[in-house]
Amino acid sequence: MNIFEQIQTQVQQAFPALFGTAVEIEKITINETLKEFSGDVTLVVFPLLKLTKKNPEESAIIIGEFLLSNNPHVESFNVIKGFLNLVLKDAFWTAFLLEEPMQIPAKNEVVLIEYSSPNTNKPIHLGHVRNNVLGYALAGIFKANGYQTSKVNLINDRGIHICKSMIAWQKFANGETPESSGMKGDKLVGKYYVAFDKQYKQEIETLIATGHTKEEAEKQAPILLAAQAMLLRWENGDAEVVDLWKMMNAWVYAGFDVTYKNLGVDFDKYYYESNTYLLGKDIVEDGLSRGVFYKKENGSVWIDLSADGLDEKLVLRADGTSVYITQDLGTADLKYQDFKMNRSIYVVGNEQDYHFKVLKLILQKLGRPYADGIQHFSYGMVDLPSGKMKSREGTVVDADDLIDDMIAAAKEQTEALGKIDDFTEEEKIALFKTIGLGALKFFLLRVDPKKRILFDPKESIDLHGYTGPFVQYTYARTRSILRKAGSITPLAKSDLAAYALLASEKELIKILYKSNIILAECCKEMNPAKLIDYTYDVAKIYNKFYNDCAILAAEKEIEKKCRLQLTTLTGNTIQRCFALVGIDVPERM
Template sequence: MDFITQAAVKAVKELFDTDITPADINLQETRKEFEGQVTIVTFPFTRFSKKSPEQTGQVIGEYLEQNLAEVSSFNVIKGFLNISLSSTYWLEAFNTQILKDDFAVAKPNGQKVMVEYSSPNTNKPLHLGHVRNNLLGFSVAEILKADGYEVIKANLVNDRGIHICKSMLAWQKFGDGETPESAGIKGDHLVGKYYVIFDKEYKKQIEQLTETGQTEDEAKKNAPLIKEAQQMLQQWEAGNEEVINLWKTMNGWVYAGFDATYNSLGVDFDKYYYESDTYLLGKDIVDEGLASGVFFRKPDGSVWIDLTADGLDEKLVLRADGTSVYITQDMGTAQLKYDDFGMDQSIYVVGNEQDYHFKVLFLILDKLGKSWAKGLYHLSYGMVDLPSGKMKSREGTVVDADDLIAEMNMTAKTTTEALGKTDGFSDADKIALYHMIGMGALKYFLLKVEPKKRLLFDPNESIDFQGHTGPFIQYTHARIRSVLTRAGLDFGSKTDTTDLDPFERDLILILSKLPENISMAARDHNPAIIANYVYEVAKAYNKFYHEKSILQAEDETQKKFRLQLSSATANVLKKGMCLLGIDVPERM
């Protein structure tokens, strides 16, 4: 509200003969318990007004009321000048901004950003941790797009290494030719099954060796299974045709499984990177760092960087035998991504257990003089916990994403049917609705909390049509669509009403805040800002809906306006939920 800021600057000049800048005006949203929509903090002005904060607010308020047509009234509470804006102002904002098709559609800002998320391993299915990762990454990407960024959604797949060979070896030894088709299960679950089998058989061998007198550490190294897995990895790296073909086959099973899960979650990617293509990258960067003196070589031939002056420690960047470590690969992949897309920002969506790793990676790239290193950002997030005893996985350790999705769909079905919200739906429509509600509940629950916070996810709590939940917002949208359908008329693209009551004004006020909430969420990489905003919109509409008659309004002008207001609210709810990756139903 620049016009208020500018008018306040002018008021201070004329009333107190003092020059200030717009930055000196502290403009806030008026607290709910007071009348008004905009508040100016007057305490800073007392040093030159030579009046109390209340008197200062009073004279500034009188000036604004006399000189700004948009100001209808004001009140002063201590050092806070609360300003009420006129119905004319809010109706103008409604007509010229909120009702427009391009409302909250930002113009391209010329900035390009990559958001890397998911990053699964191809030896097991996606799990609950991956769910938060995928939903967070997808939502941040959509929010950045809405704020005018060009966005590339990337997925770096960990498709090689000893853990992949463990699944391959176990299938070779114990699989008897089993395939996803013959087993009747998804490919990622089949491969995960053999990863678990490897672990069980490996533990048996360790136990047998310890019984012969070996220490546990010795047994872990000497167990025949682990030696065979290590040999298989060496064969893979040497390009052994048989091993490579098995690797391609089993990874193909996993990718088909992942695609089905991604489809159920409603997430997608523009670019895939594979560790099998990138694991040798980074060695040129190590040579670069040695030549510039950023890295140093120890007597055993290993290469390090000393970060003690930065409050960290010494970090290995290349082993003595010349093989890469994770940081080597990550340096090379970061360079590859920049070479591919030349983005201004690169966001890594990775759990908070990797906070130190990314601090080191970004610092190293900066010390190497990479111009793009300043644009690297680690979007760190906390773990997701489940109530004790809820939704155990097949292995009793982590919850598979597919199991979670199935559980959410079933919970949505039970809750929705109990409330009688599917009357008149075909069986196919019911299935689609249960999935929409189940996924809406899951996504909203995980995204309404700031990413850095650890959270406890309870499926039953997330599906509540009256609480701070996705289904409450979905139901509000369906309610509005029902009102508009029943109206059955063309209510125009511009309102002719001249006055607003507080419920209508409050609803317009909160609708007008969608663009600023998108910008804040993009700036902070925080979908919770959007999630909590759309909840406030839904609450404001339900207050309006219960207090004001829409279809039985006093006259046709008022009826058309309230229908326009309802339609605009539905559009804002849909846009906001879409930024969270959540669909909203037309009816419920």
């Protein structure tokens, strides 16, 4: 139990003796004391006044007196208006310096996180990067909180959109391959996805010019019909189509591997839609016989969710081919077979909020045991100043390009500072990558996942201020100090008894003390941004401490020991938090 909970519980237990009535724990509001007041922990008495039947000051004083004589950590208190500010003894804080890092006990709960889930018809862009970075971070946070966590990637490798790039390649590519063109495989396939769209639009215009309505044209454009026919042939196992599909997907995977490796994301298991959509069809069949679904005259299969405030939803097309949600049903069953998860988290953009409501509802109606544990981790889009990124229209910030740009910016900045001239070439390359990717990931993670991110390609991502490199730099500072300190006799408990903390030392201890509290909140709220914000605070406060206090040149030996220990803990905390979210940390920069 941390000190905040400890005081809260203690007050609750003593409340009847003090005021003659019990109190719910939620009424006891405990905050950190604001900087401008003296104290460490603040209890807000306003919510208690109805129960204490005394004015704010009197109530606060009673509680304050009680804590002063019954909590060994409380040194003194002051009351301002309805706020009871408690000052804790320095010994409470310095004791934390020697504590073993608190291990969060393992929980017997399996959490499955699906993220990334790319389509194999286009390269990864900045929006997907946000997905990957968020998914990885979320998994790290769950794991750190003791959950049995696995990461899976569902590859969207089949469907009408895949056939679109296939058909365009057949028509326009003249056999172009990654080898023949020197183009990265995913980029090449993406090029034909764009080509499809261009051709499709042209055909629509032609049809409209020859007297068709827009709607007719959109349904009858020859290249779309060809794609639909190809999907049917694919689902029927047509060898020629399947071979083409395998070839083009292999190109894409080779490209994705490079990007994933650069991003540093990984997965415990891959699922392929091409393997799960048939399972989905079986589920549709089963649900049909059990009356969960129904068939329309043209043979298409639907579910009516209007009683739940949603619409009728198609689950299988009239021609028997499966739609997006068909395979999602299959994949969901398969995941449960494989992992028996208690919670199944889908990291997918908020444009699919409706889809996931439907998916969960259908699985609940089908009586799946895991259905209630399904959770859509819905995050906001990354928008450009010009609006939404659209792969089809080529208005995207490509992931590989962006990574290259970030690394180049890191290189330029770092070399200009001239601090690493003695690095080997390999060390330099590794450092530029650490900094560049650190900046990128920090940029994407620091914003509340629910909210959209505006990215302006003209303004490169900062390396100063509230950024990844700022925190990395702070880490490098701690490492530098510790290298220079060499081996010294470690801090002992007896050293600390009479140690009086300076303001910036205390502030640093206080922020370090909170790491596990923050980590638990990040998990509960599923919010990696909060962890990022915390690492920034740690770095900020350490830098102030660094400026205010001589560490190696401290006047007294005990000061030096304490400050070195603070330096060690700061470095460890930054490293630990960053590791969870996939950001590396340099020994020097």
